[in-house]
Amino acid sequence: MFNRTTLQGQHVRLEPLSFEHKQGICDAIKDGDLNELFFTLVPHPDNVDAFIQIAIDQFENDFGLTFATIDIKSGKVIGSTRFMQYQPAHKKCEIGFTFIAKSFQKSAINTEAKLLMLTHGFETMQLIRMEFLTDYMNTTSRNAILRLGAKQEGILRNDRIMPNGRIRDSVIFSIISNEWAGVKQNLNFKLNNRALPSN
Numbered sequence: 001m002f003n004r005t006t007l008q009g010q011h012v013r014l015e016p017l018s019f020e021h022k023q024g025i026c027d028a029i030k031d032g033d034l035n036e037l038f039f040t041l042v043p044h045p046d047n048v049d050a051f052i053q054i055a056i057d058q059f060e061n062d063f064g065l066t067f068a069t070i071d072i073k074s075g076k077v078i079g080s081t082r083f084m085q086y087q088p089a090h091k092k093c094e095i096g097f098t099f100i101a102k103s104f105q106k107s108a109i110n111t112e113a114k115l116l117m118l119t120h121g122f123e124t125m126q127l128i129r130m131e132f133l134t135d136y137m138n139t140t141s142r143n144a145i146l147r148l149g150a151k152q153e154g155i156l157r158n159d160r161i162m163p164n165g166r167i168r169d170s171v172i173f174s175i176i177s178n179e180w181a182g183v184k185q186n187l188n189f190k191l192n193n194r195a196l197p198s199n
Contacts, residue, residue, distance in 0.1 A: 002065040002083065007116040011108050014067035014116060017055045017080060021068035022048055024077020028069075031078075032102025039135040041163075042099045055082065062086065066097070069113055071104060078104045081113055083121070085131070092129035093121055108191055114148050115187045118175065128177040136169040145173045147190070149183035 007014040015021070026045040029035055034042040043051040055066035066082035079100035086093045095117055100110055121127045132150055134141040146152065150173035159170035175183055 002059060002062060002086070004059070005065070005120065007067070007120055008072075009112040009116050011072055012112045012116070013070040013072055014081070014113060015070055016059070017052055017066040017068045017082075019049075019052055021077050022052060025051070025068065025080060028077055028079045028101040029099070032105075034099050034102070039138040039141075039168075040099065041097065058082075058084070062088075064093075069100060069109065071109065078109065081117070083117065090129075091125075091127045092131065093125070093127055094131040094133060095121075096133055110144065111148075111187060111191050115184070115191065118148075118180070118187075119184065122177055122180045130175050132173040133170050134173075136171050142171055148175070149179070149186050150175050151179075 004016045006016065017025075025048050029042055029045050029048070034040065035044045055064075058064040058066065064082055064084040064086055066080060066084075068077050069079040069081055070076070071078045079098070081098040082096060084094045084096050095114065098110070098113075118130060121130050132145045132148075133156075134145060136142075136155060142152075153172050153174055156170040156172060158167050160168050162168050
């Protein structure tokens with residue numbers, strides 16, 4: 001069962017998403033026009049109310065927990081990420097629906113956010129498997145997931161239909177509990193050797 005947990009590191013804070021974050025989420029999406037990337041499911045700024053309400057509904061049904069991603073240095077909302085597809089009977093969960101403002105991409109932000117979420121999943125929730133699913137066409141996301149230490153398991157062909165009608169193949173990755181100690185060590189190493197952008 002999910003609690004409204006805030007996860008905080010040195011560079012990033014993950015706060016349970018609420019309507020208080022609406023303007024920051026809109027600004028993050030506009031930073032890079034993230035909703036216009038055809039291989040993502042980032043909401044249009046005009047649809048952020050529905051995005052937040054769905055996140056709240058999923059939490060209330062113990063289906064997931066969505067965060068606003070906060071840059072600690074500036075205090076700005078710079079994106080969102082979530083625990084989703086939670087299956088407590090099988091002790092597994094997916095990390096997904098992640099987007100980060102363009103000016104904060106390729107920084108320590110995503111690495112630390114994933115470290116916080118994976119730590120919470122494996123060490124607090126006692127999960128045995130955490131999954132990542134991304135569009136086959138989204139090579140940036142695929143490479144980022146591999147850099148976390150996840151392993152690619154396969155390609156789900158004709159997995160879903162995108163809003164523009166394109167039939168998407170999805171790539172599935174996972175990290176399992178007996179790999180976590182090594183993955184955690186690797187992420188901490190990466191985090192300690194990566195600089196943030198000078199915003």
